[in-house]
Amino acid sequence: MKKSIKSNYIYNLLYQMLILILPLITTPYISRILGAENIGIYSYTLSISAFFILFGSLGIGLYGQREIAYLQEDVKKRSKVFWEIIILKCITMSISLLIFYLTCIVKYSEYSLYYRILILEIIANMLDISWFFQGLEEFKKKYSS
Secondary structure: OOOOHHHHHHHHHHHHHHHHHHHHHHHHHHHHHHHHHHHHHHHHHHHHHHHHHHHHHOOHHHHHHHHHHHOOOOHHHHHHHHHHHHHHHHHHHHHHHHHHHHHHHHHOOOOHHHHHHHHHHHHHHHHOOHHHHHHHOOHHHHHHO
């Protein structure tokens, strides 16, 4: 199957635009509902969880994208590398999640409700395989499923 650079470019462009536009739509609504103080608390706790996501992912997405791109034609090797990267990411993100839980929820209980909600973001990042589709250069599958 021949991959179209033009269609991949368009799908990736749409994805990047969605990432930029969606917060512009949701932020005013969320700000009105939560209020200034709760938005501040959420932003603070989100920034802390972002550090744990950053340290837990360790650039594995970029590495996975590159390795999958190298092995586009060999399905068996690609499958092996995919599962190796998934396991590595799950291990590193689990360690990060454990440290996040121990430091943010157990030790500092002032915003523990916010931290507990943000655990979902860490888990979602652990299960994200967008790097796989970017390595395959098949953006349509990523967005149309």
